[in-house]
Amino acid sequence: MTEEKFIHDCKTVLKFIQLYCESEHIKTKKSKNSIQLNYNDKNLNKKIDYLLCKKCKKTLNYSYVKLQECIHDDKPSCRKCPKPCYDKAEWKHLAKIMRYSGLRLGILKIKNKLFRRFKKSA
Template sequence: MTNEKFAYEVTTVTKFIQIYCTDKHKQLPKIKQEKTLTYEGVPDVVSVSYELCKDCEDMLNYSFARLCACPHVQKPRCHTCPHPCYELPMWKRMAKMMKYSGMKLGLNKIKRLFLRDKDG
């Protein structure tokens, strides 16, 4: 995939895992981190910052590693990929997080639309 696509994927997955962790792991200690990623030998393709519990940080690093290794030039959405590269337990965890955060983002979008309509 292109560097732009890689940067987009990395930013998206970080955002989704962050939403999940913020809501679901309120009681867990968080690690604040900033990270700059290299993709196909190009340094600083994308940088992200996050504040996640240990498990979610592991999940995020795992996702980054899978994205770096993604063989698709035209990368499909990971959840519709014909050759999913996640190991099954990780895949299930990830699917749960994506579903939760996706719904939450969707709801916020609907709420915003609704409020805008109401305001006139």
Template sequence: MEIVKFKEEINTLKKFFEVYCKEKDVDQKIITKTLNYKNEEIKIELNLCPECLRKINYSFDRLLECPHDIKPRCRTCPTPCYEKKQWKEAAKIMRYSGMRLGLLSLNKKIKNIFKRN
């Protein structure tokens, strides 16, 4: 996978996990995580509770080890690398956050329509 695609993937994970964690209303800490991918050091700032940090680190590890040049969606991958329990947890977070992010996007579009008038 190209470095640009890898960065998009980690930023997507960051966005989804932070939306999920924010709604749990627990103590979150800002942590800078450094990932090494194809001899490039990538820093990402996360604002998560310890439990969500553990889960996103697992997802980052799986992403770093992805053997595919063109990364498929995890749910359609012919060689899944997530353990079943972690897959269910990640899927739960993605569904929850996806709904929230979709509603936020829709809300912004509606507001923009009314601003024009």
């Protein structure tokens, strides 16, 4: 996996987990944190800030470690991976987050396209 792909995947996982956490853990205390991205023992000089509850932070850290350890040069989606590295319980939890957030991001994307289209014609 290239460094750019690694950074993109880290940001994508974070976006999905943040959306899930904001919606599902409304009353849970969240703390501001950051991750310094490292890939193949190399500091990428890229820091990502985020605001998550403890449970979602744990999920993000777990996902980050698994992304770092991915053995594939051309990384498939984890769902299609011939050698999944996630523990079954963690994989099910992240799959739930991805389904939840993916649906909302898809709906938001459609909503924004429709809004722009109607705004242009008005």
